[in-house]
Amino acid sequence: MRALVLTDFHHLDVVERDRPAPGPGEVLLRICATGICGSDVHGFTGENGRRIPGQIMGHESSGTIAELGEGVDPGAFPLAAPATFNPVVVPEEHVETHRGREHHAPGKHVIGVAAEVQASFADYVVVPERNVLLLDPRMPLHLGALIEPLAVxxxxxxxxxxxxxxxxxxxxxxxxxxxxxxxxxxxxxxxxxxxxxxxxxxxxxxxxxxxxxxxxxxxxxxxxxxxxxxxxxxxxxxxxxxxxxxxxxxxxxxxxxxxxxxxxxxxxxxxxxxxxxxxxxxxxSFTYSAQDFADATAWIGEHAEEVAPLVSAVVGPEKAQESFAALAAGQGPAGKILVRFDAEGSDAGGSGAEGPGAEESGAEEGAA
CATH class of the missing domain: 3.40.50.720 (NAD(P)-binding Rossmann-like Domain)
Structure with a gap:
């Protein structure tokens, strides 16, 4: 599979990696699109100290269910169904005690921030089934990448x-x-x-x-x-x-x-x-509860036309370096840049070379 690797600060490479396999209780998602968050830009530059070279970033994503791990109910998670994931992963033993305040759970990690966890600037990502949410099949799939910032x-x-x-x-x-x-x-x-x-x-x-x-x-x-x-x-x-x-x-x-x-x-x-x-x-205010994320997911399915203007550019992985560099230099577009990993829609908005600087956009960090 293709993956965007932060090979060094200010430098992303598209590399080939083995496709991950879901373990028990996990779901493999085939990524459609992943949004570039301000925190990703700060990770790209090394400013925030929360990303390291060698890491695969990305936490604002949508895609389809590609494979189920052992014990995952195929009735609840049908193959090829459109889906997104909540990147805030709470240890299973803390799920009940921190219900409604999952972002406060000790031992949580955030997909896209935790360096040891492969995240979603890639063709595929593995996430726990409890973090997967199905999307309304009527909405454009790439707009599911807007759910995470909306949950914030x-x-x-x-x-x-x-x-x-x-x-x-x-x-x-x-x-x-x-x-x-x-x-x-x-x-x-x-x-x-x-x-x-x-x-x-x-x-x-x-x-x-x-x-x-x-x-x-x-x-x-x-x-x-x-x-x-x-x-x-x-x-x-x-x-x-x-x-x-x-x-x-x-x-x-x-x-x-x-x-x-x-x-x-x-x-x-x-x-x-x-x-x-x-x-x-x-x-x-920092990140969101699982209910906030679920509410954003449900709402966006019925109001996709209202959030569509938030996407200013859609690029393929090969243009991600250019887009990150533009954002880091203060030349990003007015809205969100999505990196699209399926063929449809790539470069639909250009890479975005005009607009406000990363100082402003990077100040607005969500889960990361």
């Missing part, structure tokens, strides 16, 4: 718990911010303003139904109040830098909430009085 957004929105009538600010218009807009709409929220510097991304999120503003124009609190008719009740920061958190706090109402899902910096400087004396709450 579903979890973040769930923590923010907005009522439909509330006003929400989203900071960052990259793939996670875009997914947050969709997750908010899924929750019934309609008054959404999104802050994003890149004009192509502002255009994309405007097409999704949010009002996009440029933070470089200054006065975020005033801009948000002008668009929403008052301060935001909830802000979701999908960038995670000190200036973006300051904007989130400044633009929310007294007693408002801020959800931090972006990972742009390991340390933040915060205006303390905007939290204490003005009684705002800050909630951290």
């Amino acid at each position: 957004a579903v979890h973040a929105v769930g923590l923010g718990d907005p009522a439909p009538e509330e006003k929400v600010l989203v900071i960052g218009g990259g793939p996670i911010g875009q997914s947050v807009v969709i997750a908010l709409q899924r929750a019934g929220v309609r008054d959404i303003v999104l802050s994003e510097r890149d004009p192509a991304r502002r255009e994309l999120v405007t097409a999704l139904g949010a009002v996009a503003v440029d933070p470089a124009a200054g006065g975020m609190a005033e801009r948000v109040a002008e668009v929403l008719g008052g301060p935001a009740d909830l802000a979701i920061d999908a960038v995670g830098l000190s200036p973006t958190m300051a904007d989130a706090l400044a633009a929310t109402a007294l007693g408002g909430r801020v959800v931090l899902v972006g990972m742009g910096s390991p340390r933040l400087e915060l205006p303390a009085f905007a939290i204490s004396t003005e009684e705002r709450s800050i909630l951290g």
